[in-house]
Structures are given as C-alpha cells and as structure tokens.
Amino acid sequence: MTTQLLRIGETAERLGVSTHLLRHWEAEGVITPERTAGGARRYGPELRDALAIAVKCQHAGMSLSTIAQLLNGPPGERRRLVAEQRDAVDRHRARLERTAAFLDHVLRCTHPVVRECPECRAFASSTP
Amino acid sequence: MTTQLLRIGETAERLGVSTHLLRHWEAEGVITPERTAGGARRYGPELRDALAIAVKCQHAGMSLSTIAQLLNGPPGERRRLVAEQRDAVDRHRARLERTAAFLDHVLRCTHPVVRECPECRAFASSTP
DNA sequence: GTAGAAGTTCGGGTCGACGCGAAGTCAAGG
DNA sequence: CCTTGACTTCGCGTCGACCCGAACTTCTAC
Structure with a gap:
C-alpha cells in the first residue's frame, strides 16, 4: 500500500467536483499532482487534503491565485x-x-x- | 427645491462608482431612474438610498438579479x-x-x- | 495482448459583472 | 450661433472561473 494515490476521477468524485475543475485548478497553479510514467495525474492524501482546504478557502471568497500562493508560495510570503x-x-x-x-x-x-x-x-x- | 434630483455623474461620484456601472445596473433591472424630457437620467434621494443598499447587498454576495428582485419584485415574493x-x-x-x-x-x-x-x-x- | 474505461491535451464557449470608446444628443453660457 | 461638457445608446472587450467536446493515449482487467 504505497500511500494511496488516486486518479483524477476518484479524487474529483470524493471532493464533489468535476475532473475538468481539477485540471483547471492545476493549470491555475493551485494544486499540482504527481504523474505516472505515462502522464496520468495521481493525487496522494496530502494533496487531497490541500484540495479540500482550497475548496473551503474559495468558499471564503479567496481567488484561485490567492489560494495558489497560499498553498505553494514561499513560507515567509505565505505567513504574510x-x-x-x-x-x-x-x-x-x-x-x-x-x-x-x-x-x-x-x-x-x-x-x-x-x-x-x-x-x-x-x-x-x-x-x- | 424639488426633491434633489441628481444626474448620473453626481450620483455615481457620491456613490463612488462609475457612470457606466449605473447604466449597467439599470440595464440589469436593478435601479431605474426617472428621465428628463430629453432622456437624461435623474436620481432622487430614494433611488440613491436604494443604490447604497444595493451596493451593500452586493458586497454581501448577492447577484445583481437577486438584488433587482429584492428591490423591484412584488412584496410577497420580496419577503420570501x-x-x-x-x-x-x-x-x-x-x-x-x-x-x-x-x-x-x-x-x-x-x-x-x-x-x-x-x-x-x-x-x-x-x-x- | 487486447478491449474498453478512464485518462490526456487543446481549443473554444458560457456566465456574471463589468470597462471602454465611438458617435450622436441636449442644455447652458458667451 | 457655436462651443463645451455632460449626457445618451450601442456594441465589443475583458476577467475570473468554469464547462464541454473532439481526438488521441494510457491503464487495467480479463
């Protein structure tokens, strides 16, 4: 059991969103999943948690770019x-x-x- | 002093928005000002209050169409x-x-x- | 090893809420 | 009369967030 990597379909369903959306968010730099050798997206537990948090943040009115910075920015900037x-x-x-x-x-x-x-x-x- | 009718420029400035926006909101059915004989918009105190309220409602996350219904819908529907x-x-x-x-x-x-x-x-x- | 499900990229479409500029109209002052 | 400035309509452009389909590739179960 190598840290539950899920593919995009499962991930989207669990989160209650579309696969289109997950790809869109990736394009916007919000969440970047791993890839298989063939290029298929794989989402680990960490990323899925981050996704869940991103959804909440969005509901709180944050823009995608803000969320992207929050999740992926440098720690200092992040705190600010x-x-x-x-x-x-x-x-x-x-x-x-x-x-x-x-x-x-x-x-x-x-x-x-x-x-x-x-x-x-x-x-x-x-x-x- | 015939109930302070302001033109679109003054009204927009007092509200801190653009004249474009006021016309847009009118087109969306949010607020419908009176018109002069020549067709120029005139906003009375009542409408200006309504506009101010509309702005707050929008900040509270309501869509323009919702606000339009709130302001102009039939009283029964309005309450609901x-x-x-x-x-x-x-x-x-x-x-x-x-x-x-x-x-x-x-x-x-x-x-x-x-x-x-x-x-x-x-x-x-x-x-x- | 192969079928078919699930995935991929790519490009265009939608929706809400605007912004912007062109071209024409109106009113008041000199 | 003519200018000036604030107004008018009209329509297209933008932005964020998203949906969708076509055409192609990869994964997985048999």
Missing part, C-alpha cells in the same frame, strides 16, 4: 498572506453581520419608504 | 427572498467563522504537514 486573508475574512464577516441585521430589520420594518426609516438609512450609509 | 437571503448570509457567516478559526490556527500551527495536524484536518473535512 495568511494574516492578510485572516483580516479580509474579518472585514467580510463584519459586513455580513451588518447585512444580516439589516435583513432582519427589513422583515419587520413598517416604513413604506427607506428614507423614512432610520435603521434602513443607517445601513445604507454604513462604512464600506 | 429577504428571508432566503437572510439564511444565505447566515450560512456564509458560519463558513467564514470556520475559515477565520482555521487561518488563526495556521498562523501558529507547527505541524509541517496538514495530515499530521488534527485541527487542519478538521477544517478540511468540515461540513459544506
């Missing part, structure tokens, strides 16, 4: 990027929090017109 | 959509929270390899 993304996620979270509050408010707001409702106006003119 | 988006925002928030925790962890994680770190693995295999 992680911290940066951490901040970005926090800002994103703050925005979402305001949005959630606003939507909650809208559900019970009786003002027919935004301008007449201080809470709506507050959201409209909230920082970034 | 708001509730739906509210839920989506919450799910999004939950994901971001996990991501933030993961990034925090990565900043102080000493394991050289993801597979060897239970916390990293936990994030990799966390629900959606």
Whole structure:
C-alpha cells in the first residue's frame, strides 16, 4: 500500500467536483499532482487534503491565485498572506453581520419608504 | 427645491462608482431612474438610498438579479427572498467563522504537514 | 495482448459583472 | 450661433472561473 494515490476521477468524485475543475485548478497553479510514467495525474492524501482546504478557502471568497500562493508560495510570503486573508475574512464577516441585521430589520420594518426609516438609512450609509 | 434630483455623474461620484456601472445596473433591472424630457437620467434621494443598499447587498454576495428582485419584485415574493437571503448570509457567516478559526490556527500551527495536524484536518473535512 | 474505461491535451464557449470608446444628443453660457 | 461638457445608446472587450467536446493515449482487467 504505497500511500494511496488516486486518479483524477476518484479524487474529483470524493471532493464533489468535476475532473475538468481539477485540471483547471492545476493549470491555475493551485494544486499540482504527481504523474505516472505515462502522464496520468495521481493525487496522494496530502494533496487531497490541500484540495479540500482550497475548496473551503474559495468558499471564503479567496481567488484561485490567492489560494495558489497560499498553498505553494514561499513560507515567509505565505505567513504574510495568511494574516492578510485572516483580516479580509474579518472585514467580510463584519459586513455580513451588518447585512444580516439589516435583513432582519427589513422583515419587520413598517416604513413604506427607506428614507423614512432610520435603521434602513443607517445601513445604507454604513462604512464600506 | 424639488426633491434633489441628481444626474448620473453626481450620483455615481457620491456613490463612488462609475457612470457606466449605473447604466449597467439599470440595464440589469436593478435601479431605474426617472428621465428628463430629453432622456437624461435623474436620481432622487430614494433611488440613491436604494443604490447604497444595493451596493451593500452586493458586497454581501448577492447577484445583481437577486438584488433587482429584492428591490423591484412584488412584496410577497420580496419577503420570501429577504428571508432566503437572510439564511444565505447566515450560512456564509458560519463558513467564514470556520475559515477565520482555521487561518488563526495556521498562523501558529507547527505541524509541517496538514495530515499530521488534527485541527487542519478538521477544517478540511468540515461540513459544506 | 487486447478491449474498453478512464485518462490526456487543446481549443473554444458560457456566465456574471463589468470597462471602454465611438458617435450622436441636449442644455447652458458667451 | 457655436462651443463645451455632460449626457445618451450601442456594441465589443475583458476577467475570473468554469464547462464541454473532439481526438488521441494510457491503464487495467480479463
């Protein structure tokens, strides 16, 4: 049992994505699998974990190029990027929090017109 | 002072976007300004508030078509959509929270390899 | 050793959300 | 009247992320 190398089909299925996508991500420098002598992609457990993490990161709003740097960049740069993304996620979270509050408010707001409702106006003119 | 109608240039500048964008959003059915006799767009205070809200909603991940429905759809449908988006925002928030925790962890994680770190693995295999 | 499943490369297509510039229109000042 | 500047429509270009099919090669099970 030589460290469970899976081919692209299995890997894609387990991850719930298409094989096209895995090739695309490779082309974008996100994840680079090993190759057999004949050129077929083989994904080991490490890479599959990295892929899973990449998916989560993407859901958190990171671009493919950012994720690629995160996974493959030099350690120093990597640390900086992680911290940066951490901040970005926090800002994103703050925005979402305001949005959630606003939507909650809208559900019970009786003002027919935004301008007449201080809470709506507050959201409209909230920082970034 | 007849309810401050602004032209597209002023409106765009105050909002920090391009005039192209405002026309684009109109074409997508997001916001439909009044027109002068000659066909020039005029944005009243109400519409400008709506625009500001649309911008926030977009930052919260909503698509233009969703926003268009939110702003212009029939009240019944609107309520449903708001509730739906509210839920989506919450799910999004939950994901971001996990991501933030993961990034925090990565900043102080000493394991050289993801597979060897239970916390990293936990994030990799966390629900959606 | 060979069939057929699964893989490969390559190039073009789609979708959402824009940007951009050309060519024409309108309104106000000199 | 004419200029000037902000506006109009129209259509094509871009970018990120992705899907898809054609044509060919490799892998694997029998």
